[in-house]
Amino acid sequence: MDNITLKTHTEAFNNALSKTSKPPKAGAFSASLTFGWRALLKIKHVPEQLFDVTAFPIMFILMFTYLFGGAIAGSTGDYLQFLLPGILAQTVIMLTIYTGISLNNDIRKGVFDRFRSLPIWQPAVLTGALLGDVLRYSIASMMIIIIGFILGFRPEANITGIFPAMVILLIFAFSFSWIWTAVGIIVRSQETLYTLSFIIMFPLTFISNIFVDPETMPPWLEAFVNVNPVSILVTAMRGFIHGGVTPADIAAVLLVSAALIAVFGPITMYLFRRQK
Amino acid sequence: MHSHNSTTTDQLPAEQFNKARQEPSPAIVAHNLVKVFGETRAVDGVDLSIPKGKVYGFLGPNGAGKTTTIRMLATLLQPDEGNATVFGHDLIKEADAVRSRISLTGQFASVDDDMTGMENLTLIARLLGYQRKQAAVRAAELLQAFDLEAAANRQVKKYSGGMRRRIDIAASIVNSPELLFLDEPTTGLDPRSRNQVWDIIRALVSNGTTILLTTQYLEEADQLADRIAVIDKGKIIAEGTAGELKRSIGGGSLHVRLLEPEHRSPAEQILAKNLDSPIRLDSDPAALSAQVNDTKKVIAALGELEKAGIHIAGFSMGQPSLDEVFLKLTGEPAHHTEENEEMANG
Numbered sequence: 001m002d003n004i005t006l007k008t009h010t011e012a013f014n015n016a017l018s019k020t021s022k023p024p025k026a027g028a029f030s031a032s033l034t035f036g037w038r039a040l041l042k043i044k045h046v047p048e049q050l051f052d053v054t055a056f057p058i059m060f061i062l063m064f065t066y067l068f069g070g071a072i073a074g075s076t077g078d079y080l081q082f083l084l085p086g087i088l089a090q091t092v093i094m095l096t097i098y099t100g101i102s103l104n105n106d107i108r109k110g111v112f113d114r115f116r117s118l119p120i121w122q123p124a125v126l127t128g129a130l131l132g133d134v135l136r137y138s139i140a141s142m143m144i145i146i147i148g149f150i151l152g153f154r155p156e157a158n159i160t161g162i163f164p165a166m167v168i169l170l171i172f173a174f175s176f177s178w179i180w181t182a183v184g185i186i187v188r189s190q191e192t193l194y195t196l197s198f199i200i201m202f203p204l205t206f207i208s209n210i211f212v213d214p215e216t217m218p219p220w221l222e223a224f225v226n227v228n229p230v231s232i233l234v235t236a237m238r239g240f241i242h243g244g245v246t247p248a249d250i251a252a253v254l255l256v257s258a259a260l261i262a263v264f265g266p267i268t269m270y271l272f273r274r275q276k
Numbered sequence: 277m278h279s280h281n282s283t284t285t286d287q288l289p290a291e292q293f294n295k296a297r298q299e300p301s302p303a304i305v306a307h308n309l310v311k312v313f314g315e316t317r318a319v320d321g322v323d324l325s326i327p328k329g330k331v332y333g334f335l336g337p338n339g340a341g342k343t344t345t346i347r348m349l350a351t352l353l354q355p356d357e358g359n360a361t362v363f364g365h366d367l368i369k370e371a372d373a374v375r376s377r378i379s380l381t382g383q384f385a386s387v388d389d390d391m392t393g394m395e396n397l398t399l400i401a402r403l404l405g406y407q408r409k410q411a412a413v414r415a416a417e418l419l420q421a422f423d424l425e426a427a428a429n430r431q432v433k434k435y436s437g438g439m440r441r442r443i444d445i446a447a448s449i450v451n452s453p454e455l456l457f458l459d460e461p462t463t464g465l466d467p468r469s470r471n472q473v474w475d476i477i478r479a480l481v482s483n484g485t486t487i488l489l490t491t492q493y494l495e496e497a498d499q500l501a502d503r504i505a506v507i508d509k510g511k512i513i514a515e516g517t518a519g520e521l522k523r524s525i526g527g528g529s530l531h532v533r534l535l536e537p538e539h540r541s542p543a544e545q546i547l548a549k550n551l552d553s554p555i556r557l558d559s560d561p562a563a564l565s566a567q568v569n570d571t572k573k574v575i576a577a578l579g580e581l582e583k584a585g586i587h588i589a590g591f592s593m594g595q596p597s598l599d600e601v602f603l604k605l606t607g608e609p610a611h612h613t614e615e616n617e618e619m620a621n622g
Contacts, residue, residue: 010479016421017483022376022451023405034402038388045390045431110386114447117350119376120403274354 031124039132057091057144072212077152084148085237086210091144092137092173093205097197099133100180104193130177137173141166157243165240168253172233175257178264185271209234229256303328303455303486304349306360311344318344320510326488331481333501334490341510342490346457350380379453383460385440389433393424393443400450418446438469445476458489462496495595506605514605525604528596530568535587537561543586550577
């Protein structure tokens with residue numbers, strides 16, 4: 001009796017198995033897009049993952065504006081002008097951790113093995129996932145900007161300055177994600193990944209120019225803050241949003257982004273190929 | 277064996293030459309495969325010649341090196357030493373050619389839990405180069421074949437164990453692979469689902485697919501595999517057909533449960549005398565078991581118990597367990613390694 005279900009489907013089974021003609025191989029771009037499509041489906045099926053994306057920024061922006069705004073900038077309104085581009089950067093940079101987490105998940109569950117045994121351009125697994133992440137970053141950014149406007153944020157330069165600021169942020173975040181792809185392959189458990197991410201992320205985003213002007217800091221700290229890639233990014237974003245961005249600011253962000261990819265891209269690919 | 281002085285094929289006797297020609301080239305040929313993890317030689321010099329269109333079974337305990345061997349043959353892991361070809365393509369130099377002919381179903385369902393069955397199959401089909409429409413057609417076709425139509429739009433995490441295995445195997449044959457690796461395809465399944473998987477495997481083979489599967493159960497290897505390699509500590513310790521293997525390890529074991537536990541000691545003596553093999557006293561005070569080399573002796577032995585007035589509550593004959601196979605082949609029980617790469621990464 002055990003076999004009844006499948007026996008009745010023998011014809012369907014043979015039909016499915018007899019298809020030996022294979023379509024031409026998917027190209028690198030098409031494979032990446034397919035993985036991007038997967039990331040979209042994951043958002044559709046697990047909408048909870050958008051909770052972090054939206055809850056954190058709301059919390060941060062409200063907390064910092066009303067808790068410290070008056071003390072730091074004299075008024076909450078003025079502080080919001082200063083803070084918003086920085087919070088935008090912090091939120092998206094924090095989200096890059098999820099790149100590592102979802103990759104780590106795929107590896108532990110064995111899905112990754114299946115992808116790796118397919119005759120596809122192998123890095124597509126990574127580039128496709130990163131494409132999906134960029135969408136998540138965009139959603140989070142939109143949230144922040146909308147809330148900012150509700151609370152009274154008004155770009156000084158021009159409202160259109162937000163778009164190049166977003167573009168440069170997405171470029172940076174995409175590059176920064178490669179750190180987490182490398183870490184996601186090495187680390188064994190998600191717990192370790194979370195711990196590690198907080199150890200790296202908190203100093204990196206807090207010891208920056210996101211919350212306060214570095215000129216108020218002791219010189220040794222100011223020196224660190226000024227070379228922190230996050231500060232470099234936020235400076236350029238503020239420049240776009242409030243005016244005064246220089247080509248050097250933009251070049252610096254692009255350079256840092258290129259450096260991140262140049263270092264962590266190959267490391268990730270090396271680990272990826274050696275992954276057992 | 278032909279003599280040493282025949283150095284070229286031309287000099288072989290015609291009969292042998294023709295036989296060599298008719299024999300199809302093997303699906304997998306491996307020489308001295310080695311993989312070392314830290315201090316462990318997970319795979320320690322494995323040679324293989326796996327024929328096309330058959331089921332080949334790797335039998336061994338956890339940590340024996342089965343999964344590592346399969347992962348090397350599926351291009352997921354580079355061997356530290358040795359080399360192998362799959363359908364004549366070198367594993368490392370022609371990895372893509374190998375990948376387009378093989379498929380792997382890992383120990384744990386290697387599909388995306390969060391996605392539906394339909395989405396999972398469509399994803400694989402798209403990655404293999406199917407256009408949007410054909411990918412959906414192919415996915416639907418496979419769902420029907422594996423009796424998963426009703427669950428097509430349900431997330432895989434809501435599937436039962438048997439359904440997960442089926443969607444997993446379905447995902448592996450989207451590209452109609454010539455060679456399918458199945459890593460412990462029935463571990464953790466209920467008997468009904470296990471039989472379904474066995475049916476699927478038989479149907480695949482009858483359609484011409486070559487299958488390399490790993491298992492911890494002699495029964496499974498016996499049921500499915502045309503040839504079996506027994507693996508222990510990274511080495512192949514025995515190889516042959518199921519029949520050859522069973523002949524070399526004996527008939528299996530007899531388990532007897534008595535009505536009265538106090539009869540166990542006389543029963544032990546009677547069985548030992550008649551079966552001519554050591555008797556094991558199980559933790560159940562009324563039960564005994566013994567290795568059986570000749571099944572005919574079992575009937576006589578049970579008759580002797582009855583004559584002595586020792587009543588039996590029940591008895592059963594089992595295939596030798598993996599432990600018994602190993603005991604026979606290596607003189608020690610199977611090593612179930614806990615800290616091994618198979619557990620860590622699936």
